[in-house]
Amino acid sequence: MDQENLSATLIVAAPAAKVFAVLADPTTHAAIDGTGWIQEPADRAPLTEAGQVFRMDMHHAKHPDGDYQVANKVQVLDPPRAISWLTGQEKEDGRLEFAGWFWRYDLAPLGPSETEVTLTYDWSAVPPPVRERIQFPPFDPEHLTNSLQHLAELVSGR
Template identity: 30%
Template structure:
């Protein structure tokens, strides 16, 4: 359901392949996370693929916790999404484009709670309204890394 998704897009002056390589490397998620919650990858940080499982050390305010996620959508250089036990998804869609004749990519990050176990709890916690700010920051960090 579209009403249970929020998205933010940004054009980044980098190829879809370069951007996807960062997104598919869980060891880089803390580096690009605009929420400040992702601390570091747990495990070996193997490149993600459909069905891959990966863990993260997280922190919400002063409270540390661990989370395990599974890649639930995957199209090389175009789409990657993962979900954890709550079943809501973080999705990145990449579309090649150009800016002033330079190869670039339109990157859309989506927080999708249409698949969540408890969508009402997500809404009551205010995540749909809070997450776009963090998502904009994430895309800004991704752009800073790739456009440097």
């Protein structure tokens, strides 16, 4: 695969502010996740600023530990238009280390009750040593579409 990102787009029957509020709430991320890897948030506070760190408890059968935790650092927080975060881990000494991939949601209002949502997973900044250990993307592309469908279902239920 030559490209270094994947994207999917879906029109959600909800205003952009409502969609953004769901995305900025870490307690919803397990329900949105299209891979099934996110278990629950370790940090439950809403995302309110760039630089904020929030952690998620994860499970992946192919991960050496099975259960693990990621630390996400908010890169973009532009309500109700965009939100993104880098995914990494916290080292034993408390340092955060990011391996170069990020998640981004772009929201385009299509009227008062519809929003076009684009989800992008980008691994273009992943260095060669990490690429030797992890195949990118680490999931099937349809997981992005699944995530957007879960988001739409979650937003419609609020």
